[in-house]
Amino acid sequence: MNTRLDSSSEFATLVNQLHCSPDDPVLKQAVVSRLPQMKALAQKSPLALYRLAQVYPKSSTQYAEMMSKAADLGCTNAMLAACQFLVKTSRSDDFRKAAYYMLLIDQSADSYIKQNSRSLLDNYPQLSEEMRLLQSSAVVQCASRFFTPSKTTESPEWSETHSYPDLGH
Numbered sequence: 001m002n003t004r005l006d007s008s009s010e011f012a013t014l015v016n017q018l019h020c021s022p023d024d025p026v027l028k029q030a031v032v033s034r035l036p037q038m039k040a041l042a043q044k045s046p047l048a049l050y051r052l053a054q055v056y057p058k059s060s061t062q063y064a065e066m067m068s069k070a071a072d073l074g075c076t077n078a079m080l081a082a083c084q085f086l087v088k089t090s091r092s093d094d095f096r097k098a099a100y101y102m103l104l105i106d107q108s109a110d111s112y113i114k115q116n117s118r119s120l121l122d123n124y125p126q127l128s129e130e131m132r133l134l135q136s137s138a139v140v141q142c143a144s145r146f147f148t149p150s151k152t153t154e155s156p157e158w159s160e161t162h163s164y165p166d167l168g169h
Contacts, residue, residue, distance in 0.1 A: 011038050012051040031055065042066075046073035050081070058085065071101055076110040080117055087124050099130035106131075 011034050018027045035055070041048035053066030064085060070078030079101040086098035105117050121128050 007034070007037060008041055008045065008048045008051050010034075012054065015051070015054050046070045046075035046078065049073070050075045050078040053078070053081075076105055076108050076113040079105050080113050080120070083117070083120055083127075087120070087127060095127070095130060096134065099127055099134050102127060102131050103135055 011031070014027060014031050014034065018024065018031055021027060038048060038052045042052045047070070049066055049070040053063050053070065056063040056066070064082075067078050067082045067085070071082040083098040083101050086094040086101075089095070102117060102121070105113055108114070
């Protein structure tokens with residue numbers, strides 16, 4: 001397992017160097033030669049998937065898809081990276097997803113990512129409000145689900161139009 005983490009971090013170092021020197025043919029070849037190994041690691045490790053996504057430009061669909069998948073698999077680094085592009089879209093679902101990731105980051109034990117996420121909250125104060133709304137709706141939803149809801153009291157319109165992710169409360 002340790003060699004997998006080493007090769008993943010070595011790949012991340014190569015990618016960072018390539019971003020600094022994009023015209024270096026030796027770095028390009030080194031990254032390309034390690035892509036098959038990283039793709040295999042990414043099948044098993046959300047952190048490797050996060051590092052593999054960094055090969056792509058931040059504005060690309062591949063980057064967004066891979067970061068979102070790594071975030072959904074629990075990688076806090078990917079959650080923060082996904083938040084950074086999700087808050088810039090005009091879709092309210094994307095903003096809500098960013099708030100959800102921020103709540104997960106806040107609940108994690110990853111102090112480094114928590115600290116880095118603060119600047120995102122400073123730049124997008126409405127994200128804090130969305131987090132508060134999302135968290136309060138999840139608490140209300142959990143409290144109302146203590147007993148099985150009766151068919152007469154639950155409105156199908158509410159459940160179809162207001163779905164919030166489970167925050168594990």
